[in-house]
Amino acid sequence: MTAQSKAISNPDRPRRAVALISGGLDSMLAAKVIQEQGIEVQGLNFYTGFCVEGHTHAIRAKDRAKPKRNNALWVAEQLGIKLNIIDVSEEYKDIVLNPRYGYGQHLNPCLDCKIFMVNKAQAWGFMEENGFDFIITGEVIGQRPKSQRKETMPLIARESGAHDRLLRPLCAQHLPETLPEREGWVDRDALYGFHGRNRKPQMALAEQFGLTDYAQPAGGCCFLTDKSYSAKLADLWSARGKRDYELDDIMLLKVGRHIRPSETYKLIVGREEGENNYLEGYRKQFAHLRCESHRGPLTLIDGAPNAADIEQAARIAARYSQGRDAAEVTMSVHHPNGVSEVLTVTPYAPQEIPERWHV
Amino acid sequence: MSEAQLDTRGMLCPIPVIRTQDRVRELAAGDVLEIVATDPGVLHDIPSWCRVHGHELLETSETNNEIRIRLRVCAP
Ligand code: SF4
Numbered sequence: 001m002t003a004q005s006k007a008i009s010n011p012d013r014p015r016r017a018v019a020l021i022s023g024g025l026d027s028m029l030a031a032k033v034i035q036e037q038g039i040e041v042q043g044l045n046f047y048t049g050f051c052v053e054g055h056t057h058a059i060r061a062k063d064r065a066k067p068k069r070n071n072a073l074w075v076a077e078q079l080g081i082k083l084n085i086i087d088v089s090e091e092y093k094d095i096v097l098n099p100r101y102g103y104g105q106h107l108n109p110c111l112d113c114k115i116f117m118v119n120k121a122q123a124w125g126f127m128e129e130n131g132f133d134f135i136i137t138g139e140v141i142g143q144r145p146k147s148q149r150k151e152t153m154p155l156i157a158r159e160s161g162a163h164d165r166l167l168r169p170l171c172a173q174h175l176p177e178t179l180p181e182r183e184g185w186v187d188r189d190a191l192y193g194f195h196g197r198n199r200k201p202q203m204a205l206a207e208q209f210g211l212t213d214y215a216q217p218a219g220g221c222c223f224l225t226d227k228s229y230s231a232k233l234a235d236l237w238s239a240r241g242k243r244d245y246e247l248d249d250i251m252l253l254k255v256g257r258h259i260r261p262s263e264t265y266k267l268i269v270g271r272e273e274g275e276n277n278y279l280e281g282y283r284k285q286f287a288h289l290r291c292e293s294h295r296g297p298l299t300l301i302d303g304a305p306n307a308a309d310i311e312q313a314a315r316i317a318a319r320y321s322q323g324r325d326a327a328e329v330t331m332s333v334h335h336p337n338g339v340s341e342v343l344t345v346t347p348y349a350p351q352e353i354p355e356r357w358h359v
Numbered sequence: 360m361s362e363a364q365l366d367t368r369g370m371l372c373p374i375p376v377i378r379t380q381d382r383v384r385e386l387a388a389g390d391v392l393e394i395v396a397t398d399p400g401v402l403h404d405i406p407s408w409c410r411v412h413g414h415e416l417l418e419t420s421e422t423n424n425e426i427r428i429r430l431r432v433c434a435p
Contacts, residue, residue: 047373047374047377051373069403069404069407070372070373070376070400070403070404070407072373073376073404073407073408073411074407076411077407077410077411081411082411082412083408083411084380085373085376085377085380086377087374087377251371281369
């Protein structure tokens with residue numbers, strides 16, 4: 001049984017809701033639906049370190065020219081609501097590393113993630129000084145095979161501690177009545193009964209509200225739903241022999257070509273100018289390679305390579321320089337302790353870099 | 360009224376926005392905050408954040424890949 005909350009104090013004051021805003025269409029519509037009912041809504045957005053927002057757009061040179069936006073802020077502007085962005089990247093590690101309910105298709109711990117976010121929202125929103133009455137999300141039953149199902153809705157409500165103060169305006173009509181509905185703060189009949197993966201109802205509702213140009217992320221709201229990103233994260237764990245990460249690790253997984261010739265090290269090769277510039281920011285922390293005789297990318301070495309590994313790394317990195325077809329290429333190796341050396345190597349031929357090295 | 364500084368060089372969006380938000384919370388209405396950044400995303404995100412929260416954007420400038428944004432904190 002869900003615990004039934006009682007509405008607190010001063011019954012006449014206007015009710016306020018905190019909305020989880022991902023930057024996508026569903027959470028935007030959920031917030032709008034509640035706003036339309038005369039409730040004051042404020043947005044909350046969580047920065048986990050895996051967010052698709054920003055980062056890579058800013059890294060790759062070709063994307064730097066394009067104007068890019070933070071979708072959560074954009075949504076807040078469209079709706080005329082305040083938005084708090086909270087950095088949860090440290091605490092979020094535990095969700096990624098030890099999800100109670102496991103992973104989705106890749107390393108996305110969606111169910112634990114939802115519980116975590118709703119829990120954070122209620123901790124923040126129900127604090128006396130913030131004074132919110134309930135939480136809204138853009139969840140839709142059946143939208144995601146694992147995390148957005150009829151059975152997961154009450155589970156999230158319970159495990160997050162939000163109980164019947166968690167309202168999903170887009171599918172509320174398929175769910176038990178919540179406190180805001182029972183108390184008459186919102187009109188249940190004016191909420192929705194969306195379900196399944198069909199996005200037409202959401203698009204129609206967006207049109208009705210005059211909302212256009214909204215973001216429609218494929219798959220999910222974060223990099224953990226991305227197959228190749230998850231493969232890189234799994235590789236990091238297996239090579240290090242432990243499941244852990246630092247923020248820098250997960251940032252670097254978004255950049256460059258990752259090549260692992262051995263358990264002891266991997267290479268991160270910049271693919272273009274923007275990535276090289278970004279990798280430059282890490283040159284004090286990582287051993288790295290530069291091509292001295294030709295133009296070439298910056299290559300970071302992650303791990304604990306021995307002398308033979310370094311030579312191999314230089315030959316691989318040389319393969320991605322303009323000297324790839326030369327008999328000899330001069331590479332410099334810079335160690336984090338400040339020591340540098342110069343190696344003359346023969347670049348690997350393409351067939352000498354097997355497909356399985358590409359993470 | 361004071362003038363505060365925030366250095367977000369090397370950080371990628373949305374971190375500069377989060378740092379701005381947290382710094383502004385410590386300031387009083389009327390104070391000015393100058394943000395230095397390297398991610399061009401801030402040219403979009405910080406003005407947008409100012410509009411959302413009602414702070415006044417004073418100026419933005421860009422030299423040698425370094426971006427400076429000044430804003431005036433407004434009452435909540
Ligand atoms: S896609 Fe990522 S951010 Fe979205 S619910 Fe799943 S784990 Fe959380």
